[in-house]
Amino acid sequence: METLSPTPRTTVTRGRERVVTDRAALHALLADGLVAHLGVDVGDHPLVLPMAYGVDLDGPDAEGTLYLHGSVAAGWLRAAVGSTVCVTLTELDGLVLARSGFHHSMNYRCAVVVGRLRAVDDPEERSRALDLVVDQMVPGRAATLRPASRKELAATAVLAVPLREASLKARAGGPVDDEADVAAGAWAGHVPVRRVLDAPVHAADAHDRVPDDVLRRCQ
Template identity: 75%
Template structure:
């Protein structure tokens, strides 16, 4: 990656990830993004579902964000510079001092001009990508969206070109004197775990293969 002045980390440089492939892997693993936008006189950070098209029309690929046309922040985000953060928490780091407690993580920060997707073909593809990001292959099994549903749904595209990523792994960086005290130090790995799919109360159809595969991949 080639961070700009806006995406160059100013501390913790030993945790900076420069391989864009690792950014792509994080976007594949993560299920939730947070969009930061200025609304009026205050900033607003919102959780959003997303999809990724590395071959999309935006520089570096397209990060698609799902939104509602009724959202009060949409007009402020479209055409403006926004910040999108994607984080995966991979572990709890328990040091031998409060100072050396930390977390293992992978975090990407993407800054760019948000574009409201208006072309029908691109918007439909983007919405399929958002669905398939949650459950791969799911979009092809669903009925087409209705005009009413599409009229109520907005999609923002953010270029992936201007991005930075940091990651931490392993145990604490304790001082030798603290290690000598015999206090336990280490880390607790964390990962996504999915339970068995739960059918809706009025559903008599067997759980489809795409949902079963997604649940199995998160165990």
């Protein structure tokens, strides 16, 4: 089993009992997710942005590469390229309802990735990265689309963060209450949370049936 090796920047200092060291668990979370949050320093203030992403475990970085994209006109992007950034990804799995407010919690899986933000200039890597972002939403969809135009590619910046420095924490199960609160007899438990994709809705000008890749995604 390949493990996550903590660095000074990814060593968990609180809630160590929730640390997950299996790198496969990190890969599973990245495969499940849809939105990552990128934290950057834009000079006079920090900025955290929700972004679509893609993952290449066989890319140029030994432990895998996380790809993001944005507009070449974005000021934050120009300021962030080449700097150290933090990317987080969280999946909410449940609401933990304890017998006291202090012990309320959530069941979750959360990854934190720290690394230097690299602008992807190689045309082949850029194309693959953009396909991976699309396929993160609907696996296999990129292959069904027309190629990106030169204008679209010129307007899009592709960014990469290596997955070398990453940590993962997770919580599961019910509340952990004080004995006195348990003895008092109040209800406690947890409410599982899951993501549900509804049936696809046709665009107003759609002239074809829903493709199989989209139908599979909604199952």
